[in-house]
Amino acid sequence: MSNLWYGILGFCLVAYFVLGGLDQGVAMLLPALRGDGERRAALNAIGPMFLGNEVWAVGAAGVLVAAFPRLDGELFGAAYPAVVAIVLGLLALNAGVQLRSRGRRRGGFDALIAASGLALAAGWGLLFGVLLHGVPLDAAGRVHGYAPLGDPRVWLTAAANVLLVLVHGAAYLGWRLEEGPLRARMRRLVVRLAPVAAGVVVLTVGGWYAAAPDAVRNPVAGTILALAAAGAAMAASFLAPRAGGRAFAATAVACALPALAAASALFPAVLASTLDPGATVTVAGAAAGGDTLRLLALGAAPLLPVLVAVQAACWWLFRRRASLYW
Secondary structure: OHHHHHHHHHHHHHHHHHHHHHHHHHHHHHHHOOHHHHHHHHHHHHHHHHHHHHHHHHHHHHHHHHHOHHHHHHHHHHOHHHHHHHHHHHHHHHHHHHHHHHOOOHHHHHHHHHHHHHHHHHHHHHHHHHHHHOEOEOOOOOEOOOHHHHOHHHHHHHHHHHHHHHHHHHHHHHHHEOOOHHHHHHHHHHHHHHHHHHHHHHHHHHHHHHHOOOOOOOHHHHHHHHHHHHHHHHHHHHHOOOOHHHHHHHHHHHHHHHHHHHHHHHOOEEEOEOOOHHHOEEHHHHOOOHHHHHHHHHHOOOHHHHHHHHHHHHHHHOOOOEOOOO
16 A cells, blocks of 8 residues: 555656646746746746646645655655755745736746746755765654755756756747747757756766665666656757657656656665665655555545546646737
């Protein structure tokens, strides 16, 4: 039952990294757009799906707290600065997007939206890096400091995630916007930036593979999935000029795979200790009791297909290319 809920947690997170990732990518692109008109067009492209995309983060947090209470506390203790950046980024991004059209000083909101997107993408990348590095966790469940955040590989992982998310946002605009200069520029940006993102991902994989941290128990599986993310980014670069939808699908895969790569590299552990191997937290050890998991399966699991259906319906209803400003 614990593995089932671990899979559900992974599904919610992957959905968020793909859907919420495009929100973050578009947010980071705002400073590069020309004038209020282009910025409004970009935000209009994500507007109908924005809140639905962010719901997956709420769902993942709910599963984490309810099904994996031990992981919740110890992971937050080990990567507290990254978690704070993620939470503040979520709040600021939602507030900035929804309040921008109601204020006169839109430049301030644009800066807030862009900074929030960067904080989210970097925060999630740091979290991946902390998990791969391992945390200073003792047998009593106490975390001693934030040593993983001092490792350059952790920050390189964050940079790789930021670049993948940025390419994802550009690919989305290159697909969703109507024919015009902005759409053409976004496609050119994908062509130029996707190989850079792929290169940084490969460099990150090489760094972790060479370091061989104790946290990584399945290096081959994690490496294959991470390199597949780099390959998907490269595919987007080739597809963007003529097939915007396929390029967006490729960047969606590239944004989904890092989470799967990290989870596969660690499994069956979810939080490895750098102080005491016996203190490493496994999926089974982090999960709530069997009765709690079964109760969640009866009460909460049926909501997952509903979320998927609502999300699909939203994308279907707003399937036309974005053209109206708001």
